[in-house]
Amino acid sequence: VTGYLLRRLGHALATILVAVTLVFLAMRALPGNPLLARFGQHPDLKQIEWLEKQYGWDRPVHEQLGTFYWRIVRYGDFGESIARPTKSVAGELREKVPATIELTVAALVIAIPFGMAAGTAAAAWKNRWPDRLCTFGSLLGVSVPVFFLAIGLRAVLPWFPVSGRLPSTEAAFEPLTGLFTLDTLLRSRLDLLPAVLHHLVLPATALSTIPMAIIARITRGSVLEVLAADYIRTARAKGSSLLRVVLRHALPNAAVPITNIVGLQVGLLLSGAVLTETVFDWPGLGLYVKAAVVGDTDYPAVQGAAIVIATMFVSINFLVDLLFVWLDPRIRVK
Amino acid sequence: MTNDELTHAFHSDFGFRISSLCKIASLSLFAAALLFAAGCGGSGSGSRGNVLIYAQSDDPKTLDPISTDIAEAVHVITNVFDTLVTYDETTTDLVPSLAESWNTSADGLTWTFKLRPGVLFHDGTPCNATAVKLTFDRLLVPLTKSSSEDGIKQHGLLAHPHVYDAVRPYQSAYSMIQGIETPDDLTVVFKLSHPSAIFLNNLAMFPVSISSPQGLAEHGRNFAEHPVGTGPFKFVKWNRGQRIVLERFEEHWRGPAKVKSLIVVPVQENATRMQRLERGEVHIAEGLSPAELDVLAKNDELVVQSHEAMNVAYLTMNVEKPPLGNRKVREAIALAIDKNTLLQIGYGGNAQVGVSMVPPTMWGHDKTMVDRPFDLAKAKQLMEEAAAEEGLKLPIRLELSVMNQARIYLQQPLPMAKFLKDSLAPIGIEVSIQGRDVSAHFDALMGGEHQLGLAGWNSDNNDPDNFLYSLCDQDNISKAGNNLSRFRSDKLHALLIAGQKEMDKEKRLKIYSDAQRLILQEVPVVPLAHTQIRTAHVKGLAGFQLHTTALVRFRNAHFEAAQ
Numbered sequence: 001v002t003g004y005l006l007r008r009l010g011h012a013l014a015t016i017l018v019a020v021t022l023v024f025l026a027m028r029a030l031p032g033n034p035l036l037a038r039f040g041q042h043p044d045l046k047q048i049e050w051l052e053k054q055y056g057w058d059r060p061v062h063e064q065l066g067t068f069y070w071r072i073v074r075y076g077d078f079g080e081s082i083a084r085p086t087k088s089v090a091g092e093l094r095e096k097v098p099a100t101i102e103l104t105v106a107a108l109v110i111a112i113p114f115g116m117a118a119g120t121a122a123a124a125w126k127n128r129w130p131d132r133l134c135t136f137g138s139l140l141g142v143s144v145p146v147f148f149l150a151i152g153l154r155a156v157l158p159w160f161p162v163s164g165r166l167p168s169t170e171a172a173f174e175p176l177t178g179l180f181t182l183d184t185l186l187r188s189r190l191d192l193l194p195a196v197l198h199h200l201v202l203p204a205t206a207l208s209t210i211p212m213a214i215i216a217r218i219t220r221g222s223v224l225e226v227l228a229a230d231y232i233r234t235a236r237a238k239g240s241s242l243l244r245v246v247l248r249h250a251l252p253n254a255a256v257p258i259t260n261i262v263g264l265q266v267g268l269l270l271s272g273a274v275l276t277e278t279v280f281d282w283p284g285l286g287l288y289v290k291a292a293v294v295g296d297t298d299y300p301a302v303q304g305a306a307i308v309i310a311t312m313f314v315s316i317n318f319l320v321d322l323l324f325v326w327l328d329p330r331i332r333v334k
Numbered sequence: 335m336t337n338d339e340l341t342h343a344f345h346s347d348f349g350f351r352i353s354s355l356c357k358i359a360s361l362s363l364f365a366a367a368l369l370f371a372a373g374c375g376g377s378g379s380g381s382r383g384n385v386l387i388y389a390q391s392d393d394p395k396t397l398d399p400i401s402t403d404i405a406e407a408v409h410v411i412t413n414v415f416d417t418l419v420t421y422d423e424t425t426t427d428l429v430p431s432l433a434e435s436w437n438t439s440a441d442g443l444t445w446t447f448k449l450r451p452g453v454l455f456h457d458g459t460p461c462n463a464t465a466v467k468l469t470f471d472r473l474l475v476p477l478t479k480s481s482s483e484d485g486i487k488q489h490g491l492l493a494h495p496h497v498y499d500a501v502r503p504y505q506s507a508y509s510m511i512q513g514i515e516t517p518d519d520l521t522v523v524f525k526l527s528h529p530s531a532i533f534l535n536n537l538a539m540f541p542v543s544i545s546s547p548q549g550l551a552e553h554g555r556n557f558a559e560h561p562v563g564t565g566p567f568k569f570v571k572w573n574r575g576q577r578i579v580l581e582r583f584e585e586h587w588r589g590p591a592k593v594k595s596l597i598v599v600p601v602q603e604n605a606t607r608m609q610r611l612e613r614g615e616v617h618i619a620e621g622l623s624p625a626e627l628d629v630l631a632k633n634d635e636l637v638v639q640s641h642e643a644m645n646v647a648y649l650t651m652n653v654e655k656p657p658l659g660n661r662k663v664r665e666a667i668a669l670a671i672d673k674n675t676l677l678q679i680g681y682g683g684n685a686q687v688g689v690s691m692v693p694p695t696m697w698g699h700d701k702t703m704v705d706r707p708f709d710l711a712k713a714k715q716l717m718e719e720a721a722a723e724e725g726l727k728l729p730i731r732l733e734l735s736v737m738n739q740a741r742i743y744l745q746q747p748l749p750m751a752k753f754l755k756d757s758l759a760p761i762g763i764e765v766s767i768q769g770r771d772v773s774a775h776f777d778a779l780m781g782g783e784h785q786l787g788l789a790g791w792n793s794d795n796n797d798p799d800n801f802l803y804s805l806c807d808q809d810n811i812s813k814a815g816n817n818l819s820r821f822r823s824d825k826l827h828a829l830l831i832a833g834q835k836e837m838d839k840e841k842r843l844k845i846y847s848d849a850q851r852l853i854l855q856e857v858p859v860v861p862l863a864h865t866q867i868r869t870a871h872v873k874g875l876a877g878f879q880l881h882t883t884a885l886v887r888f889r890n891a892h893f894e895a896a897q
Binding site: 030031032035036037038039040041042043044045046047048050051054083084085086087092095147150151154161162163164165166167168169171278279280281283287294295296297 | 385387392395396401403404477498499500501502503504505506507555556558559570571573574575576577579597599600601602603605606609610613615616770771773774776777778780791792812813814815816
């Protein structure tokens with residue numbers, strides 16, 4: 001087992017290295033650089049050339065790449081943002097990642113139960129109205145663009161705030177972990193918990209539609225497959241009710257593909273829901289990466305975020321693999 | 335293990351798993367229900383009265399006046415700091431601010447400013463000549479060579495201990511300053527290298543916002559996110575990406591501001607900003623599109639304020655890309671654009687036709703200049719002549735660069751680009767549109783990669799030099815220069831340099847009139863429009879007055895008592 005784990009770890013590291021190097025090269029290939037974005041309407045060629053030299057951008061790309069990795073090894077950080085001078089990228093990411101985790105968890109809390117329930121119902125009543133409703137709903141879920149969904153949700157649920165994490169006037173609150181739901185407890189500000197949850201509802205709902213739809217479809221397919229199996233027929237023949245058969249036999253056997261897809265979705269969501277975060281002004285990883293790539297061409301910020309995202313993605317996949325072992329004893333036996 | 339035992343183990347194992355799976359699912363369901371239920375409390379509308387909430391389209395990157403160029407930062411800086419001179423509340427006249435009075439030597443090389451006595455910074459220290467000198471030194475100190483391998487990150491990299499960020503976009507606007515002397519606590523003397531007509535205007539700009547020496551020493555590198563000035567609002571807190579909180583400065587030399595606190599929130603999406611205003615979650619929303627403002631204007635709870643501005647939107651034609659070097663081609667393009675229709679398409683009619691690069695709201699704009707009429711027949715004829723001269727076969731293909739994001743001077747860039755494409759088709763120019771994000775767009779344009787390009791400019795300092803020299807002089811052709819058409823003319827250059835050094839306003843008027851006529855004749859650019867500033871806010875907000883120079887000032891803003 002240790003050998004297996006080590007091999008997996010090696011794969012994971014290699015994956016991260018390749019992903020981050022690709023991002024590094026892609027950023028250098030993009031037109032423009034962080035300085036031009038900062039000087040805006042008033043570029044000053046003399047200053048720009050001086051700064052480019054200071055940052056080492058006049059060096060060959062492979063040398064810059066080497067410096068970048070050496071810096072991580074030597075100082076253990078990702079450097080300072082160029083767009084926001086004096087801010088360390090690592091420090092900024094520590095603020096942004098929890099915001100995204102909170103949003104992701106909230107979205108999954110909505111997506112998993114509803115998605116699984118809908119998928120199971122669709123399978124149990126195949127080709128009847130619950131099935132059609134589920135199919136239609138999941139098609140809608142994956143295809144409605146977030147910005148449109150946001151407008152719709154705000155109209156349907158007008159008592160929830162339009163955007164942000166807390167009311168603008170709530171400035172005294174000092175987050176600790178960055179997970180506001182937890183921080184209200186840690187900072188003894190439970191009075192703020194309703195407001196925090198309140199602000200979570202619309203973005204989490206908007207973010208949940210795609211994973212919910214995918215989970216529903218996968219659940220439906222897996223449960224259907226299991227329901228067609230011989231042992232289910234046997235169970236039914238022995239007099240088990242449909243509900244018991246689905247809950248006791250079909251769902252557990254469908255657990256592996258469902259976990260698989262949930263794991264993938266978690267990875268995707270954590271890597272930053274750019275659109276949702278933009279529309280709802282959620283100051284998370286997605287918004288951070290978007291600003292760094294599109295507006296600021298902020299090399300250190302993009303590279304730091306790439307490392308964090310790649311690491312999270314790889315770790316979650318690893319966790320999912322471990323979960324398989326727990327969920328499906330056959331994998332363990334092998 | 336027998337077969338039977340195996341089956342049994344398998345089942346009991348699964349039994350355990352399914353029950354925990356069910357538990358997880360039902361727990362999630364419960365949490366989801368809680369999430370929704372908790373939300374049904376009161377709605378989070380912004381409280382009126384002593385708190386004013388301003389929504390803008392992005393979060394600033396830095397609040398250090400010397401290191402920024404973007405409007406979102408300037409809106410905050412303007413209210414935290416004061417400058418030596420400033421613009422009148424309503425007009426574009428320069429009035430005393432931290433400087434009480436000033437005079438110029440006969441040769442125009444020495445400017446002496448008397449500072450207002452008794453002015454305090456937010457940290458309680460007095461605003462004196464030392465602070466003024468420090469402010470200018472930070473902006474002007476030259477870059478030095480670094481021997482440290484860690485480069486930028488190290489302290490003391492620049493020749494000044496209080497410069498923490500080497501990016502100083504406006505440095506060149508103050509390059510005429512050769513030395514600053516402080517004979518006493520309240521006197522500052524500027525020695526200039528040459529007489530400059532734009533010097534005083536430049537002193538009203540935000541990069542020379544007078545900063546507290548103690549604040550700089552205390553916050554060091556963090557001054558960028560903890561600015562200390564003398565302005566009507568003092569900085570309290572900045573949650574990046576969420577809000578900037580300012581509080582009124584009770585000891586402000588002009589008396590305290592009317593609202594107690596000012597909160598600036600970044601709201602990225604126009605639609606979101608608009609909805610937050612409609613819900614009363616914010617009180618002022620800037621940067622909305624004409625169509626959105628038209629919707630809001632119909633709302634009884636809201637007011638859409640419009641005000642003249644100082645900007646220009648124009649079409650640049652890169653003269654280094656044939657056949658745009660041929661004046662006839664450029665003139666044909668200018669003749670083929672129906673600017674009145676363009677105003678409807680690009681601005682919903684809320685703009686003025688551009689004839690000169692200098693906006694009509696600015697002194698020095700030559701009102702007597704007559705634009706080329708919209709004349710397709712003449713345009714076609716010119717194109718045919720040019721084609722013959724250049725040995726080209728019509729139609730020719732040209733690429734039009736355009737930015738994907740709106741700017742105040744280009745509120746709907748893509749529809750405008752499409753209109754230009756349709757306008758040029760009949761005269762034998764097939765246009766393909768190349769859209770880019772705004773910083774990449776200007777990067778390409780400054781690099782001279784484009785053929786045609788949509789661009790624009792906002793005034794910095796209320797002087798025609800800022801439009802004509804910056805956008806049309808041959809000094810500003812480089813990969814970072816704003817003469818995007820790369821048009822060279824010694825005659826124009828001589829005029830524009832003379833305009834900078836001439837102190838007599840009447841003579842400058844004549845010089846700039848000549849320059850504008852020369853540009854109209856040579857058509858390196860086609861001025862398209864000058865737009866208004868429009869901002870929406872809640873009804874009952876008084877004392878918030880848009881300004882021609884796009885300054886956003888909150889000192890007088892307040893809510894009228896509800897009836």
